[in-house]
Amino acid sequence: MANEIAIRIxxxxxxxxxxxxxxYNHEQGLAMNVPAGKRLKWALRTAGMxxxxxxxxxxxxxxxxxxxxxxxxxxxxxxxxSGGG
Amino acid sequence: MREVIGSNNRILEIDLSTKKFTVSEINKKDxxxxxxxxxxxxKLLYDRMEPGVDPLGEDNMIAFTMGVxxxxxxxxxxxxxxxxxxxxxxxMTCSSxxxxxxxxxxxxxxxxxxxxxxxxxxxxxxxxxxxxxxxxAKGIWGKDMNQAEAALLKEGAGALVIGQAGENLVRIANIRxxxxxxGRGGMGAVLGSKNVKGIVAKGGEIKIVPAKKEKFKKxxxxxxxxxxxxxxxxxxxxSFGTNSATxxxxxxxxxxxxxxTGGSHGEVHKISGETMAERFKTKWDTCKxxxxxxxxxxxxxxxxxxxxxxxxxxxxxxxxEIFDPVAVSDFNExxxxxxxxxxxxxxxxGWAMEATEKGLIKTSLKFGSTEGVADxxxxxxxxxxxxxxLAQGSRLxxxxxxxxxxAMHVKGLELPGYEPRGAVGHGxxxxxxxxxxxxxxxxxxxxxxxxxxxNPFTPKWKHYMVKFMENLFAxxxxxHICQFTAYAVMFEPFLVKVSPFPLLKVLMGNMAxxxxxxxxxxxxxxxxxxxxxKHYIPYLGMLKFIKAGERVHVLERYMNTREGIxxxxxxxxxRLLTEGRKxxxxxxxxxxEKMLKKYYKSRGYDxxxxxxxxxxxxxxxxxx
Ligand code: SF4
Numbered sequence: 001m002a003n004e005i006a007i008r009i010x011x012x013x014x015x016x017x018x019x020x021x022x023x024y025n026h027e028q029g030l031a032m033n034v035p036a037g038k039r040l041k042w043a044l045r046t047a048g049m050x051x052x053x054x055x056x057x058x059x060x061x062x063x064x065x066x067x068x069x070x071x072x073x074x075x076x077x078x079x080x081x082s083g084g085g
Numbered sequence: 086m087r088e089v090i091g092s093n094n095r096i097l098e099i100d101l102s103t104k105k106f107t108v109s110e111i112n113k114k115d116x117x118x119x120x121x122x123x124x125x126x127x128k129l130l131y132d133r134m135e136p137g138v139d140p141l142g143e144d145n146m147i148a149f150t151m152g153v154x155x156x157x158x159x160x161x162x163x164x165x166x167x168x169x170x171x172x173x174x175x176x177m178t179c180s181s182x183x184x185x186x187x188x189x190x191x192x193x194x195x196x197x198x199x200x201x202x203x204x205x206x207x208x209x210x211x212x213x214x215x216x217x218x219x220x221x222a223k224g225i226w227g228k229d230m231n232q233a234e235a236a237l238l239k240e241g242a243g244a245l246v247i248g249q250a251g252e253n254l255v256r257i258a259n260i261r262x263x264x265x266x267x268g269r270g271g272m273g274a275v276l277g278s279k280n281v282k283g284i285v286a287k288g289g290e291i292k293i294v295p296a297k298k299e300k301f302k303k304x305x306x307x308x309x310x311x312x313x314x315x316x317x318x319x320x321x322x323x324s325f326g327t328n329s330a331t332x333x334x335x336x337x338x339x340x341x342x343x344x345x346t347g348g349s350h351g352e353v354h355k356i357s358g359e360t361m362a363e364r365f366k367t368k369w370d371t372c373k374x375x376x377x378x379x380x381x382x383x384x385x386x387x388x389x390x391x392x393x394x395x396x397x398x399x400x401x402x403x404x405x406e407i408f409d410p411v412a413v414s415d416f417n418e419x420x421x422x423x424x425x426x427x428x429x430x431x432x433x434x435g436w437a438m439e440a441t442e443k444g445l446i447k448t449s450l451k452f453g454s455t456e457g458v459a460d461x462x463x464x465x466x467x468x469x470x471x472x473x474x475l476a477q478g479s480r481l482x483x484x485x486x487x488x489x490x491x492a493m494h495v496k497g498l499e500l501p502g503y504e505p506r507g508a509v510g511h512g513x514x515x516x517x518x519x520x521x522x523x524x525x526x527x528x529x530x531x532x533x534x535x536x537x538x539x540n541p542f543t544p545k546w547k548h549y550m551v552k553f554m555e556n557l558f559a560x561x562x563x564x565h566i567c568q569f570t571a572y573a574v575m576f577e578p579f580l581v582k583v584s585p586f587p588l589l590k591v592l593m594g595n596m597a598x599x600x601x602x603x604x605x606x607x608x609x610x611x612x613x614x615x616x617x618x619k620h621y622i623p624y625l626g627m628l629k630f631i632k633a634g635e636r637v638h639v640l641e642r643y644m645n646t647r648e649g650i651x652x653x654x655x656x657x658x659x660r661l662l663t664e665g666r667k668x669x670x671x672x673x674x675x676x677x678e679k680m681l682k683k684y685y686k687s688r689g690y691d692x693x694x695x696x697x698x699x700x701x702x703x704x705x706x707x708x709x
Contacts, residue, residue: 012332012359013321026354054316056537058336061349061507061668063537077336082321082358082535083572084330084395084503085379085525 004033005072009047013080015055019048034070041066044078055080086292089194091153091617092121093291096129097195099210099217101279102143102202106217111196117625118705120613121152121196122565123179124637126168129199130177131640131709136647140172140271141254141278146201149245151191152565156293157301157616160308160376161567163188171270171520172278173256173429173478174497176645178270178520181562183372183380184262189243189288204280211240213287222282226252229422230261233283242288248424250466251277255476257429257465257499261421264380264391265372268426270498270520271478296618304615308570308608312376315573317535322379322569325358326367327395330535332357337534337541338668339507341404341500343452344435345493345658348504348666352408356398361410367392377569385414393417393427396524399502400431405438406453416462423466429478430465432499432522434458436479437471440488446471490659496521496650505657505675506666508533510547512675516655517551517684519641525568527554536576538593538600544676546597548684553601559641560634564609575604606630636704639688643696643706652694655681 010029011019021030034043044052044066057064058077070076094111111125119128126148138144147169154162165187171178190198194214207222225233230248237244243262250258251273258273259266267273276282295301312318321329331353334340338348354360361367365383370391372380381392393401393413397420402413420427440446448471449457464472474482479499483492493500498521505512510529518526529550533541539550561568584592584603592600610630625633642650656662657675665672685692689700701708 012354012357013329014324014359026357026359056333058333060670061337063337077332079333079336080321080329081317082325082329082333083317083327083379083531083569084334084535085327085528085569 003036005036005070007032007034007043007070007074007076009043010075010077012077013082015049015078015080029075038070039066040064040068040070040076043070086290088294089291090294090296091157092116093191093194093196095195096197096199097212097217098199100202101200101204101208101219101281104219108216118633118636120560120563120633122150122164122166122563123168123181123559124563124633125197126150126166126179127177127637127640127644129197130168131644133199134170136644138170140170140175141274143203144201145170145275145278146199147272147275148197148199149190150197151187151195152563153613153616154564154566155187155191157295158374159305159566159612159616160312160374161372161570162565163372163374164565164567165190166562166565167260167267167272169272169275171272172254172274173271174521176496176520176648176650177641178272179562179641180267180269180272181565181568182262182265182267183375183567184243184245184265185373186243186245186262186284186286188373189241189286191293192242192288192291193286194291200279200281202279207280207282209237209283209285210281211285214290225282230424231422234261237283237285240287241285244283244285246283247273247276247281248422248466250424250476252282253466253468253476254278255425255466255468256478257426257433257476258424259426261424264370264421266421266426269428269523271426273424295616297615301612301615304608304612308612309376311573311577311608312570315576318377318569318573322377325362326379326381326392328358328361328393328398330395331398332359333535334503337507338666339504339530339534340399341435341502341504342667343406344404344439344491345500345504345660346667348507348668350403350406350408353403355408356402356410356413361392364410365392372567375567377567379569386411390414390418391421396502397427397431400428401434404431404435404502405458407455407458409455412455412458416458419459419462423463425462425466428501429499430462432493433465433475433479433482434461436483436488436492437461437475439491440486443488445486445488493658493660494522495657496654498522500658503530504666505661506669506673508541509544509675509680510539510541510550512657512661512677513547513680513684514551514554516657516677516681517555519638519645526558527551528558529554531572532593538590540594542673543594544680545594547680548687549597550601551684552687555638556631556634557606558634559637560630561609563633563637564613566609571606574606574608632704636706639696639700639704640706643701646695647709652681652692655694
């Protein structure tokens with residue numbers, strides 16, 4: 001549909017398991033078609049994420065908030081905060 | 086068993102040349118000013134060792150120091166510190182380790198042990214509460230770390246051992262206790278140069294009890310609550326270990342790729358913490374005691390192995406463009422057998438691959454290929470062929486063969502697994518860290534990337550963040566408690582919790598001193614006070630605690646300046662200052678000069694990076 005955009009969300013830190021996504025693969029992520037103009041928040045809810053305020057979201061290497069408007073072809077990485085060391 | 090409040094305060098001083106030992110005491114003033122662990126180790130050596138000693142000579146000393154927290158039951162407190170002059174860098178090096186040796190030594194009744202001199206033939210040291218026995222190491226000299234440690238553990242509760250790399254004076258050799266290492270700066274070679282294969286402590290001779298038992302219990306409950314509430318300390322560390330940071334760092338271009346030319350790589354998910362947890366069915370394998378539990382083991386290649394840490398994964402993996410987790414684990418196993426620091430080794434191999442590509446040396450090493458890597462690791466540990474030159478570290482190898490521009494070290498210590506062009510404050514931290522290229526000295530990448538609290542590309546306020554974190558971590562490593570507890574403690578207090586995140590971020594970007602001081606770390610000194618009560622020192626408030634950290638950091642800097650360190654050494658490899666990363670859409674470099682000037686000023690150093698007399702006097706450091 002012309003007013004839909006294609007995005008991809010890659011879940012890490014075990015979020016994919018919590019969402020019980022079938023045949024999920026970290027390389028491919030979750031491909032979604034969403035109505036144009038929607039925010040990340042909307043896509044996350046649609047993917048079945050119950051709570052997301054503590055997580056970190058990146059688009060093209062930049063951290064974004066869940067209020068960010070999605071663009072066609074976006075690849076968003078979704079992580080829990082981590083420590084390294 | 087005798088009960089001791091907080092600390093026994095006894096120092097065991099061992100002279101290998103004369104095979105004698107003496108017992109001394111940690112004095113009240115030093116305990117008050119330098120706390121224990123890292124601070125105490127530095128102070129003990131400052132009082133005893135002249136500048137200019139040969140790190141591999143008889144006059145170098147190595148101190149092992151416990152903290153007041155150890156044995157008290159405080160969370161994540163099973164850690165001890167080793168301090169010496171590094172054969173890799175020629176300056177002071179300190180390393181924190183979570184292996185069982187620390188607890189064994191402390192419960193044998195020693196808060197610190199200093200070793201000097203050189204044994205006339207290989208020995209191991211057996212420690213009990215009365216002192217030390219010098220035992221011939223004939224049966225274990227030449228053996229790997231697994232064999233040597235198993236032999237020593239028949240005689241005590243905790244051991245330290247070196248592998249063949251330490252015996253061969255490889256400048257990146259480490260010391261092992263359990264699955265934990267006194268890792269950086271070549272301390273294994275220092276023990277090797279003294280003909281010491283290992284040290285075993287009997288343990289279980291005294292029991293540490295806190296002075297204020299009820300208060301201490303309450304504090305421990307609060308500490309554990311903070312740890313269990315924090316998404317990092319209760320979540321990703323527990324599930325995926327330190328390697329949980331891989332995807333975040335790859336996404337932001339802050340992993341080392343191809344000898345620090347890349348920044349990110351499409352295949353990195355193959356070596357991420359998530360992949361390893363699933364593929365190797367990981368379980369916890371931690372320092373003891375620990376509530377966070379970042380250490381993991383799993384089944385790899387049909388055997389139970391410790392899962393490689395973040396640093397190992399990136400230096401022996403992405404930095405060499407190797408994305409096979411089994412190969413990375415194989416390399417890690419070789420290092421824990423021969424006894425070498427995986428970070429420095431990865432930096433050296435990265436340099437060797439690039440030097441081979443550029444025709445400066447002849448090896449079979451190639452980026453992206455595992456071929457020849459395991460053999461080269463053995464050659465370095467056993468000092469065979471070109472391995473003998475690589476065993477000197479990337480700085481000396483590059484001096485001999487060329488390629489100094491792409492030898493990725495600071496002050497001779499190879500860089501860890503974070504690419505600083507994507508986190509410039511972290512880059513400043515590499516340049517100013519006292520032991521050389523070290524991520525743990527200030528770890529500002531946690532603020533810039535992992536917790537997203539500051540713009541990673543701007544130099545604004547980074548001097549303050551580096552200074553604040555250096556002081557805080559120096560204090561924490563002197564208590565001594567695991568540095569990772571800082572994440573839980575810093576982010577739990579009320580003010581941080583109720584301040585909306587965007588507000589904190591704005592504050593951090595524009596008024597870093599205010600934002601950082603909202604992060605109340607008073608739980609650390611409160612724990613200290615509950616353990617010691619008035620038994621030993623007056624009340625340690627938060628300001629005194631941070632000041633103690635500042636004193637420890639500045640003392641180490643001052644000791645290094647006596648070895649010739651100054652501004653010329655507080656720099657980064659040329660690549661990071663002049664070239665962008667391959668993943669950069671817009672070229673980023675580290676604007677070091679700008680940040681360094683402000684850092685010196687806020688520290689109280691002169692423009693050449695030397696601590697001013699006024700600063701030393703304010704901190705009570707005796708000028709020598
Ligand atoms: S969090 Fe990790 S490094 Fe710290 S004490 Fe626990 S296992 Fe050791």
